[in-house]
Amino acid sequence: MSPKGKTAVVTGGGSGMGRAIAIQLARDGAAVAVWDLNGDGATSTAGTIVQSGGVAIACTVDVSLADAVAGAAVRTRSELGPITILVNNAGISGFCPLLDLTEEMWDRMMRVNLKGPFLCARAIVPDMLAAGWGRIVNISSSSTQQGARNMAHYVASKGGVAGFTKALAMEFVSRGITVNTVAPGFVDTPMLRASPVNVEAAAAASPMGRPGQPEDIAAACSYLVSEAAGYITGQTISANGGRYLL
Secondary structure, three states: OOOOOOEEEEEOOOOHHHHHHHHHHHHOOOEEEEEEOOHHHHHHHHHHHHHOOOOEEEEEOOOOOHHHHHHHHHHHHHHHOOEEEEEEOOOOOOOOOHHHOOHHHHHHHHHHHHHHHHHHHHHHHHHHHHHOOEEEEEEOOOHHHHOOOOOHHHHHHHHHHHHHHHHHHHHHHHHOEEEEEEOOOOEOOHHHHOOOOOHHHHHHOOOOOOOEOHHHHHHHHHHHOOHHHOOOOOOEEOOOOOHHHO
């Protein structure tokens, strides 16, 4: 039921949720290409995997640039083989009232959070079609289900990811490729710690009384890329500790 022997790409794999996802997929038996704009972070994650007996490479990639994505895909295929698992995790966040949002801020958010998954899927899906098997997991956000103050650009980008997931799921459902979304809510990552959110106070007010951990999101991804999830596509797994219930 595991992805043993398959090649996976995890974008944004240099830290936080992406790091945990990459490490988990390597434990599951996949060879993992860790793609991240932060080359040092990608190298650190890949090194951790290799030191634990897994197979991994690090690629410095800006997922918002088509040439960078294409180059990383070529290198990944060359070193690890055809890519049949893609986790689109790379993303940025931001807080800004609507009336203070600039076009530049809006466009940057869309380039990374929405255009990035498109470019990565476009570059990698041909490998999945050739294999007759593939798994795509797109990381969205619980904010698309609840809304979020002062985050219109972020929520819109992640809402686009959810719609993109459903469109791809329908397009490739007969070709052996499943496409699903994981929507994290309030996960304790460096990105969250760098935000204006009071992590401890928000955790105390949440249903489970704690923030999620990157490993919680990794576990959901591990399931969705496995053979056990072969009959699941176009779905959103809300890994948020019951936060969506509020």
